[in-house]
Amino acid sequence: MREFDHLPPAYVLTNARVPACLIDAAHPADTEGLVRVDVAVAAGRITAIGAALELPELPRIPLNGRLVLPGLVDVHTHLDKAFIWPRAQNRDGSFAGALAAADADRRAHWTADDVRTRMDFALRCAHAHGTVAIRTHLDSIGPQTAISWPVFGEMRETWRERIALQAVALTPIDLVLEDAEFLPLLDAVRRHRGVLGAVTYMSPALPAGLDRLFAAAGEHGLDLDFHVDETADPGAHSLALIAEAALRHGFEGRILAGHCCSLARQSEDAIDRTLDLVARAGVAVVSLPMCNLYLQDRHAGRTPRWRGITLLHEMKARGIEVMVASDNARDPFYAYGDLDLVEVYREATRIAHLDHPFADWPAIVARAPAAQMGLAAGRIAVDRPADLIILTARSLNEALARPQLDRIVIRDGARLNAVAPDYAELDSLKGMPHGL
Structure with missing residues (x-):
């Protein structure tokens, strides 16, 4: 679409199809939940949305239903x-193998320069694909806390005009009870306006660890984000x-629970009880379907019997806010x-049958996660930045049938010419084998 190579300062995109759940305007939707609209753009912002905008003074760019x-x-x-x-492969693809490989790599290689280089590489990938906001978990264990959080602060400032960044402290729940670990972590989160979090698992320390996290988050006005039940164990x-814990503490901040895999292995009574609690407490859930499909139920020489994902349909039916995300990228947890996010x-x-009907499921990579991050992103609305992704597909079915690698990314009304960086850029990092 060469017409996007040199966009004028103001223009109208005509005959676009947009998911109704992602547009701040009421229009009749088709059977896929899409509406046909024109979108006017000027000075990098959306100035009007309508079924047939009459703006003869502006050049019109026909999208033909894209x-x-x-x-x-x-x-x-x-x-x-x-x-x-390339330097920390998970040889058997298991969760235990991922933990061991990532831990060894962190201890051996995660200097400020190493983390900075890879983080920038990852952000350039996301930026080229059309992502405008990211929340990242940061391993906050021992000396790594003092390394990774300042690097994150640098990256947030460097990227603030391109991608809004948030960070979550990631540590085992047992370490939350150790002052030598938790107090530096809490200080880093507060200084960098981050989010408190932990990996939760069925440890004797879990109830006390949760109480300490909720108390600290309440005292300092922080949100919470947990890794939860990333296992096939129904227990x-x-x-x-x-x-x-959220109900007990009367917690008023946002709470996000990631993974929640084991819920799908539990009895219907246990599921009902948990979902009732989650809905009452206002906990939102993010599923990481690609990573969990990769790790869960993996056994050498045996085909996996389940998908490893949580109960998105049942949660949504209870009014629980749900979303999906990338999780890991080319590391031991997901190769x-x-x-x-178009791929996600x-x-x-x-994987999760989020179709027939598509309904408002497109919101799970846009409006819903934006709300969880406290951002006004993830929607097409008047007086919002003209940050758009234009696909060649004319329907959700077409978009899902074929990788949309020829997408057009618009940022602040102009075409983004960024491309995902070459993997060879990372060859110079310590421990990286060349030529992979």
């Missing part, structure tokens, strides 16, 4: 781990304990991925 999305929001990533796969029920949405739809 699908248009807002800039997308990735609410659960690990930018500090990203792209270490893992820390999601319910998190919801109970693939490129911080591309496509694969989530296929």
Whole structure:
């Protein structure tokens, strides 16, 4: 679409198809939940949206029914781990193998320069694909806290005009009870306006650890974000304990629970009880379908029997806010991925049957995660920045049937010419084998 190579300062995109759940305007929707609209842009912002805008003074760019999305929001990533796969491979693809490989790589290689280089590489990938906001978990263990958080602060400032960044402290729940670990972590989160979090698992320390996190978050006005029940064990029920802790503390901040895999392995009674608690406590849930499909139920020589994802349909039916995200990218927890939310949405739809009807499921990579981050992104609205993704697909079915690698990304009304960086850029990092 050469007409996008030199866009004028003001123009109208005509005959666009947009998911109704992502547009701040009421129009009749088709069977896929799409509306046909024109979108006027001037000085980098959206100035009007309508079924047939009469603006004869502006040049018109016909989209012929192509699908248009807002800039997308990735609410659960690990930018500090990203792209270490060549030097930290998970040889058996298991969760235990991922933990061991990532831990060894962190201890050996995660200097400020190493983290900075890989984080910038990851952000350039996401930026090229059309992402406008990212929340990343940062391993906050021992000396790594003092390394990764300042690097994150640098990256947030460097990228603030391109991608809005938030960070979450990631540490085992047991360490929350150790002052030597928790107090520096809390200080880093407060100084960098971050989010408190932990990896929760069925440990004797879990109830006390949750109480300490909720108390600290309440005292300092922080939100919470947890890794939850990332296992096939039906006895893992820390999601319910998190919801109970939220109710017990009367917590008023935002709470996001990631993964929640084991819920799908539990009895219907246990599921109902947990979902009732989660809905009452206002806990939102982010599923990481590609990573969990990769790790869960992996056994050598045996085909996996389940998908490893949480109960998105049942949660949504209870009014629980749900979303999906990239999670890991080319590291021991997920050997693939490129911080591309169009791909994440496509694969989530296929894996979790988010279709027939599509309804408002497109919001799970846009409006819903933006709200969780406290941002006004992830929607197409008047007086918002003209951050758009234009696909060649004319329907959600076409978009999901074929990788949309020829998409046009518009940022502040202008075409973005960025491309995902070459993997060879990372060859110079310590420990990286060349030529992979």
